Amino acid sequence: MPEQEDKVLGYVLCRDCMTPKQIIQGSGKRARFLRAKCECGASMLTGAKIQAKWAKYKTLEEVQAQIKELTTPTPLPKQEVTPADLEQTKQPSQSQTKPSGAVAWVIGGALAAFGLGFAKLAKA
Incomplete structure (x- = not known):
């Protein structure tokens, strides 16, 4: 039995391959379901x-316009830099100068373990 050409109902955007995904009505026991086909498979x-x-689903033209909109880069707005902004970037913030509490505990634990090991060697 030769395969018949499937009638495409419409299209949706495939976000994986950024191509129009064909929407086709199922047939046989899957007639109540839609199926899709694109470059991904x-x-x-x-x-x-x-x-x-x-x-x-949408028309092919609508999906192609959506793809063009998503793939066209948008220019970033130009930002003005003030002298106050430059001074803020030169000064390190408080969180960068203090060691983390977790780091202090790890260092303290390592020193304690080393000290206990050294004390045992001294007794022996």
């Missing part, structure tokens, strides 16, 4: 969430 997931997502 075919998908026949039947979960309620993915089926609801696929049911919101």
